Amino acid sequence: MASEQEILEGLADIVNEETGIDQGDVQADKSFTDDLDIDSLSMMTIVVNAEEKFGVRIPDDEVKNLKTVGDAVAFIQKSQA
Template sequence: MAFTKEEVLSGLAELVTDETGIDASEVALEKSFTDDLDIDSISMMTIVVNAEEKFGVTIPDDEVKNLKTVSDAVEFIVNGQE
């Protein structure tokens, strides 16, 4: 089942909230994970693993560093769906 960008954004927001306590409404496409949301690398890896399970995608470790904004992650997940 393919997810829409809106579904992926909503799901990612839930994962970020669960991991960091940041309000889901703060998780917007233009936000940077590190600069705006202040997510460290350990929390980011947890979010990535949970996102892989939630959306049925694989996000290689060497790709994670390229996911600088919420939009980057949403695009990667939407485009990575089978």
């Protein structure tokens, strides 16, 4: 079980790897599309990498509900519980 902070940091690493965005800019209140300018193709890669890293399954239907980084962190934490 990872803490909220650990998930956020892990997610920030994945986002950085995929898009080059600084880890520090990947904050809970940031929108993936509006603030971080991440397109749907990059989002797919981020989701799959997050699944692998955190040992969870994020269904495709769920991805559209993950609007902010915080949404994703919460979903991952809930799935791990």
